[in-house]
Amino acid sequence: MTQATRHRIVILGGGSGGLELASALASRGGIAVTLVDRVGSHLWKPRLHEFAAGTVNSTLSEISFYMLAKMRGFRFEQGSVETIDRAGRTVRLAAMPGPNGEDFADARNVPYDTCVVALGGLTADFGTKGVAENAIRLDAKVDADAFRERFVSLMIHARETGEPARIVIVGSGATGTELAAHLRLSERAFFDREGEVQDRLLDLTILEAAPEIMPGSDEDLRKGILKRLAALDVAVVTGAKITAVERDVVRSDSGHWPADITVWAAGSIGLPVLSKLADFELDNRGRLKVDACLRTTVDDRIFALGDAASLVLEGTERPLPPTAQVASQEAAYLADALPKAIDGSPIRPFRFKDKGKLVSLGNAGTVGLVGLGRRDDFFIDGQFAKAAYHALQRRHQWAVLGPLRGSVAILADVISPTKGPAL
Ligand SMILES: Cc1cc2nc3c(=O)[nH]c(=O)nc-3n(C[C@H](O)[C@H](O)[C@H](O)COP(=O)(O)OP(=O)(O)OC[C@H]3O[C@@H](n4cnc5c(N)ncnc54)[C@H](O)[C@@H]3O)c2cc1C
Incomplete structure (x- = not known):
C-alpha cells in the first residue's frame, strides 16, 4: 500500500x-x-x-x-x-x-x-482567587523547571540565613503527598554535613479541603501515608477550604499559612x-x-x-x-x-482493569493497594510496593521504545548515578 x-x-x-x-x-x-x-x-x-x-x-x-x-x-x-x-x-x-x-x-x-x-x-483551580498568579501547578515540564529554580534559590537562602523555606502544597492526592516527600529528600542536598542531625531548612505543609487526606481512598492507604508524612515531618491540615492564594500566604476561612512557594495540586x-x-x-x-x-x-x-x-x-x-x-x-x-x-469489523467496548493505587514517598517508602483482579485489594508497602510503583513506567518505556531499547532504558534508569538528590 x-x-x-x-x-x-x-x-x-x-x-x-x-x-x-x-x-x-x-x-x-x-x-x-x-x-x-x-x-x-x-x-x-x-x-x-x-x-x-x-x-x-x-x-x-x-x-x-x-x-x-x-x-x-x-x-x-x-x-x-x-x-x-x-x-x-x-x-x-x-x-x-x-x-x-x-x-x-x-x-x-x-x-x-x-x-x-x-x-x-x-x-483545576476551581475559581480560587490568586491561584493563577501566585501558585505553581505541575502540568508540564516548564512548570517543574520553574518550581525547581525557585526551590533551589530558597534553599540556598535558607542555608545562608538559617530561616527555613516554607512550601505549602494545596491538595493531598498522590501529586501533593509525593511532592512533599521528594522535597524532603532534596533538602538533604543542602545540608552541610550529610548524616548528622541538622536544623530543618524546609517547612512543608499540605492543606486539604476534605475532612481527611486522599478523599475517597482506602482507610489503610490513608493511614499508611499519614504515618509516613509524620515521619517526614510534613504538617497535614485537613478541612482547609482555601479562599485565596496571595504572593506569600495561603488563606482559608479558618486560618492562613505563610508560603514562599505555593503548589496547587487539587483536581x-x-x-x-x-x-x-x-x-x-x-x-x-x-x-x-x-x-x-x-x-x-x-x-x-x-x-x-x-x-x-x-x-x-x-x-x-x-x-x-x-x-x-x-x-x-x-x-x-x-x-x-x-x-x-x-x-469495518465490529469492536468490543473498552474494559478497565484497576491495577491499584500506589504512592511513592521518597525515603519513607512506597505504599498502596494492588488489585489482583478480584474484589479484594491488597495493601502493600516496602520493596514490593516500590517495584510495583515503577512497573507502570517500565510498561510505558517498553510500549514506547519497544522491548530492546525499552530494556536498555530501564537498565540505564536503574543504574543512573543521578538518582537521589540530583540538584
Ligand atoms: C505530578 C503528577 C504525578 C502523577 N502521578 C501519577 C501516577 O503515579 N500514576 C498515574 O497513573 N497517573 C499519575 N498522574 C496522572 C498522569 O500523569 C496523567 O493522567 C496522564 O499523563 C494522562 O495521560 P494523557 O496521555 O491523557 O495526557 P498527558 O500525558 O498529559 O499528555 C498530553 C500531551 O498533549 C500535549 N499537548 C497539550 N496541549 C496541546 C496542544 N494544544 N497541542 C499539541 N499538543 C498538546 C502535551 O505536550 C502532552 O505531551 C500524575 C500526574 C502528575 C501531574
Missing part, C-alpha cells in the same frame, strides 16, 4: 496515552500514523513532581519525538492544536512563535481519516482548547464525552483518550479518573480496536 492510499490516523498529544498509541499503531504497519505535540520531546508526566523536586534528572527521561518517530515509524508534527475541521477532516495547528515574536513555522492543516484526541488535562479538568476544537460534547470538567468504544459522541471518526476524555463505564456513575494507568489501557485498547474499526 502506498503512503497516499494508507488510512491516516492523526493522534493529538504525545503524552502517556498518545505516544503509546502512536508507537503501537505504527509498529503494526499498513496505517499512516501522525503524532502531533506542541513540544519536541516527551516527558512521562507521573514523574513531574520528581523533576520539580530535583530527585531525578529530567534530561535522562526526556525522549525526542523526532527520534522516536524515526525509530517507531510514525510521522511527527510539532505544533499547537487549535481546532478540528470535522467536515474537511483536518486539524489546524497554530503558527509556532519564535523568541522575538516572529513565526518559526506557519500555521498548518494536518489531514486525517481517523483522529484521536489525547491532549491531557490541567490542574483535574480538561484543557481550555478542548472546548474550542469543534462542537464536541463536554462533561462538567470540560473533557470530551466518549462512548464505550472511546468515540466522541458527535463524530465516529474522532476518538479521545486519557485525561482529555470523559468515559463513564456501564454500571458506574462517574468518569474514569485522570491517571496514566487509564490513559495507557485506553491506548492499548485503541491500538487493537482502531485497525478493526477501519476494516
Whole structure:
C-alpha cells in the first residue's frame, strides 16, 4: 500500500496515552500514523513532581519525538492544536512563535481519516482567587523547571540565613503527598554535613479541603501515608477550604499559612482548547464525552483518550479518573480496536482493569493497594510496593521504545548515578 492510499490516523498529544498509541499503531504497519505535540520531546508526566523536586534528572527521561518517530515509524508534527475541521477532516495547528515574536513555522492543516484526541488535562483551580498568579501547578515540564529554580534559590537562602523555606502544597492526592516527600529528600542536598542531625531548612505543609487526606481512598492507604508524612515531618491540615492564594500566604476561612512557594495540586479538568476544537460534547470538567468504544459522541471518526476524555463505564456513575494507568489501557485498547474499526469489523467496548493505587514517598517508602483482579485489594508497602510503583513506567518505556531499547532504558534508569538528590 502506498503512503497516499494508507488510512491516516492523526493522534493529538504525545503524552502517556498518545505516544503509546502512536508507537503501537505504527509498529503494526499498513496505517499512516501522525503524532502531533506542541513540544519536541516527551516527558512521562507521573514523574513531574520528581523533576520539580530535583530527585531525578529530567534530561535522562526526556525522549525526542523526532527520534522516536524515526525509530517507531510514525510521522511527527510539532505544533499547537487549535481546532478540528470535522467536515474537511483536518486539524489546524497554530503558527509556532519564535523568541522575538516572529513565526518559526506557519500555521498548518494536518489531514486525517481517523483522529484521536489525547491532549491531557490541567490542574483545576476551581475559581480560587490568586491561584493563577501566585501558585505553581505541575502540568508540564516548564512548570517543574520553574518550581525547581525557585526551590533551589530558597534553599540556598535558607542555608545562608538559617530561616527555613516554607512550601505549602494545596491538595493531598498522590501529586501533593509525593511532592512533599521528594522535597524532603532534596533538602538533604543542602545540608552541610550529610548524616548528622541538622536544623530543618524546609517547612512543608499540605492543606486539604476534605475532612481527611486522599478523599475517597482506602482507610489503610490513608493511614499508611499519614504515618509516613509524620515521619517526614510534613504538617497535614485537613478541612482547609482555601479562599485565596496571595504572593506569600495561603488563606482559608479558618486560618492562613505563610508560603514562599505555593503548589496547587487539587483536581483535574480538561484543557481550555478542548472546548474550542469543534462542537464536541463536554462533561462538567470540560473533557470530551466518549462512548464505550472511546468515540466522541458527535463524530465516529474522532476518538479521545486519557485525561482529555470523559468515559463513564456501564454500571458506574462517574468518569474514569485522570491517571496514566487509564490513559495507557485506553491506548492499548485503541491500538487493537482502531485497525478493526477501519476494516469495518465490529469492536468490543473498552474494559478497565484497576491495577491499584500506589504512592511513592521518597525515603519513607512506597505504599498502596494492588488489585489482583478480584474484589479484594491488597495493601502493600516496602520493596514490593516500590517495584510495583515503577512497573507502570517500565510498561510505558517498553510500549514506547519497544522491548530492546525499552530494556536498555530501564537498565540505564536503574543504574543512573543521578538518582537521589540530583540538584
Ligand atoms: C505530578 C503528577 C504525578 C502523577 N502521578 C501519577 C501516577 O503515579 N500514576 C498515574 O497513573 N497517573 C499519575 N498522574 C496522572 C498522569 O500523569 C496523567 O493522567 C496522564 O499523563 C494522562 O495521560 P494523557 O496521555 O491523557 O495526557 P498527558 O500525558 O498529559 O499528555 C498530553 C500531551 O498533549 C500535549 N499537548 C497539550 N496541549 C496541546 C496542544 N494544544 N497541542 C499539541 N499538543 C498538546 C502535551 O505536550 C502532552 O505531551 C500524575 C500526574 C502528575 C501531574
